[in-house]
Amino acid sequence: MSERELYCDSCQGVQLFEVPPCEDGHEADCPELTCTGCGAAVLIATFRFGAARLADRRPASRNGYRRAA
Template identity: 90%
Template sequence: MSERELYCDSCQGVQLFEVPPCEDGHGADCPELSCTGCGSAVLIATFRFTPARLADRRPVSRGHRRAA
């Protein structure tokens, strides 16, 4: 089991959290953790996004032209 220390809201302090047996096949990388003190569960949610590229953005037309 993988273990790490995190703040537990129920215990109101830093506690040891561990990964319970994962039925989804994540193994040690399972996003579900449980507090070893009180048993509260937390989910570590990660997400992936693609940032917008500035080169792909077009300037906003303001209706007037600037002098060169």
Template identity: 75%
Template sequence: MSDREFYCDTCESVQLFEVPPCPDGHGTDCPELACTGCGAAVLIATFAFQPTRLADRRRRSPAGRHAA
């Protein structure tokens, strides 16, 4: 098991959180954590965002535009 300290909203203090046994096979990398004080569960998630299409448009030079 892996242990981490986080603020628990239920306990209203910093508490030790542990990774419960993970049936999905994540092991210590499981995104689910449980407060050892009250048992409240939290989910730690990370997201990878792709650049938007608007960001691609800003990189293009205006030389490719045609006059009306």
């Protein structure tokens, strides 16, 4: 079993968390962790974001006039 230390809300402190037997076949990469102190379960969610797109750049001036700051 994989183990790591995380803050547990129920125990109100840093506790050892372990991966319980995973029925989904994730093995050590299972996103569910269980506190060894109180048994509370947490779900570690990972997100993937695409590359951010920059907004279309507009020229600083229109018709040759500059805008006031």
